[in-house]
Amino acid sequence: MRRLDHAIPCRSRVAETVSRQVRVLLFCSMGKMKMSLGDGDEWSWRRKDPSSRGDSGVHSDSVGADEGSSELSSTSAGGDTRYGEHNSRIMMIGDIPVHLEATPNYPLNCNESPGTQGAAQERDIGTDSQKSPKHCEIRAAPEVVRKVELASYDTGTHRGSDGVVNFIKRRTRVDLRNQGTTRSDSSIKVEKLHTSIGLKDARSLSASIFVNKAKPFDICLPRRRRLDFAETSDPVEDCEQTHEAVQLVEQESRVLRPGMVLLKNYVTLREQIDIIRKCREIGIGPGGFYQPCYQDGAKLRLQMMCLGLDWDPNTRKYERQRRVDGCSAPDIPNEFILAVKRAIGDAKDLVKKGDRRSNLRNDLPTMSPNICIVNFYTTTGRLGLHQDRDESRESLRKGLPVVSFSIGDSAEFLFRDYRDADGAERVMLESGDVVIFGGESRMVFHGISSVVPNSAPKALVDKSGLRPGRLNLTFRQF
Numbered sequence: 001m002r003r004l005d006h007a008i009p010c011r012s013r014v015a016e017t018v019s020r021q022v023r024v025l026l027f028c029s030m031g032k033m034k035m036s037l038g039d040g041d042e043w044s045w046r047r048k049d050p051s052s053r054g055d056s057g058v059h060s061d062s063v064g065a066d067e068g069s070s071e072l073s074s075t076s077a078g079g080d081t082r083y084g085e086h087n088s089r090i091m092m093i094g095d096i097p098v099h100l101e102a103t104p105n106y107p108l109n110c111n112e113s114p115g116t117q118g119a120a121q122e123r124d125i126g127t128d129s130q131k132s133p134k135h136c137e138i139r140a141a142p143e144v145v146r147k148v149e150l151a152s153y154d155t156g157t158h159r160g161s162d163g164v165v166n167f168i169k170r171r172t173r174v175d176l177r178n179q180g181t182t183r184s185d186s187s188i189k190v191e192k193l194h195t196s197i198g199l200k201d202a203r204s205l206s207a208s209i210f211v212n213k214a215k216p217f218d219i220c221l222p223r224r225r226r227l228d229f230a231e232t233s234d235p236v237e238d239c240e241q242t243h244e245a246v247q248l249v250e251q252e253s254r255v256l257r258p259g260m261v262l263l264k265n266y267v268t269l270r271e272q273i274d275i276i277r278k279c280r281e282i283g284i285g286p287g288g289f290y291q292p293c294y295q296d297g298a299k300l301r302l303q304m305m306c307l308g309l310d311w312d313p314n315t316r317k318y319e320r321q322r323r324v325d326g327c328s329a330p331d332i333p334n335e336f337i338l339a340v341k342r343a344i345g346d347a348k349d350l351v352k353k354g355d356r357r358s359n360l361r362n363d364l365p366t367m368s369p370n371i372c373i374v375n376f377y378t379t380t381g382r383l384g385l386h387q388d389r390d391e392s393r394e395s396l397r398k399g400l401p402v403v404s405f406s407i408g409d410s411a412e413f414l415f416r417d418y419r420d421a422d423g424a425e426r427v428m429l430e431s432g433d434v435v436i437f438g439g440e441s442r443m444v445f446h447g448i449s450s451v452v453p454n455s456a457p458k459a460l461v462d463k464s465g466l467r468p469g470r471l472n473l474t475f476r477q478f
C-alpha cells in the first residue's frame, strides 16, 4: 500500500477494486479515505481541518461527521511550499475538506500535453476557458449519484494566481439540483475519476489509466425521474406524423443556400424515439459518450460519441480507436444509414424543384455515411463556428454532404462563409429537423449558439426519457 499520509488509523476502508486499472472506489467516513487504483495499490488521504488548508499538519479528528451534507467541491491546496515534487489538493465533501497528496511517482497533477491552441480556437464558442477539471462521480447513498467537477491542479504552478481563485469560486457552486435525494448515511463513495489530459511519463501510467475512465454519460434520465417512460414497444399512435405535419414539411423545408437544405420535421416521432433508444444503448457502453477536451485542456460544451470512426478533437483525425480510453468506435446502426440516404434523396428532390423555379446551382452529391458524430448538448451546451474538414480530401473535394439530425430541445444553428458569429445566418433547428450541407456549402462554417430549454416535444420526452437537452447526429463519408 502506498501511504500518502502518516500513521492515521482509517476507520473506513476501501470498498473493493471492481476491475483492474479502471474502477476507483473511495470511501470516506469520519474523516479518512483510501482509494484503490485497481492495480493493487492503495492511496489514502486524511481529512483536513479547513483552518489549516495548505498546511501539512494533520488534524485527524478536528472535523465532525458529514451527515446530511450535500455540497461537493474541490480546490487546489494553498500555502503548500512543495513545488513540483508533490501535488496536493483539497477536495470538499460537504463541508469537510479532505487533503489529497500524491507522491512524485503517482502525481495527481494535471500535466498539459504541449499542443497548439488551434483546435480550441476552431470551435471557440464551445470551449471552456478554464483548464479542464477532472470529472468525478460521487455516490452519496447507494441510489444517489452526484456529479462534481474535481479540480486537480499542480499547486506549484497555479497557487496564488487569479485563475485558481476563480476556479475555487466556481467549484463551490456545483449544481446538484438534478441529482436526487439527501444523503442517508455519512459514507461517500467516489467512483471513477477521469481526464483526457495526457500525463507526461510512464511513471504516471497508473494515474493516467485511473483518470481516463469515466462512467459514460446517459442521455436518458433515470427511470424514477421520468414522468411517463414507455420502454416497451407499445404502439406509439401519437408519434406518427399527422397529415398536417406532412403538409408542414412541404411548407417549411427549404434550400438555405446553394448546397444546404433544411428538411423540417422530417424524422417522425417514432423514428426519433428509436434513435434516442439506440444512441442511449450505445452511449452507455464502451466507446460511448464522454466530454471531449482540446489539447489546451479546454472542454467542448457537449457530450460526444463517434460511430464508425472516432474523431479526435486533439489531433483532428479519424481513427478506429479513440485515444481517450482505447475503445473502438461502435458501428453505425444500419437503420441510421438508411435514414440518411433517404434524407439525401428527399433533399435532392427539393433542390431539383427549387432549381426549376429559381435556377439556383444547388448540386447536392449523394454519399454513404461511414462516420456518425453524436453530440448531446445539455441546455447550456453550444458549439462554436467551425468547418467539418477532417474527412478525406476526396470526400471534401467532391463536396459529399454532412447530414445532421436534430432531436430533443430546439437549438439555434448558425452558418456563414467565414468564422464570425456576428451577422451569421441563423435557423432554429427543432426536433426531427434535418440539415444537409454539401456541394458548394460543404465547407460552410456552422455552430450552435444556444439550446432552448423545455422546447422538445412532450411526447418525445415522455416516451423516450431523453434528458433536457439536444441530441444531434452528424453523418459523413470519410
Ligand SMILES: O=C(O)CCC(=O)C(=O)O
Binding pocket: 373, 375, 383, 388, 404, 413, 446, 447, 448, 472, 474
Ligand atoms: O449540433 C449541430 O447541429 C452541429 C454539430 C456539428 O456541427 C458537428 O458535430 O460537427
Ligand SMILES: [Fe+2]
Binding pocket: 386, 387, 388, 446, 474
Ligand atoms: Fe460540424
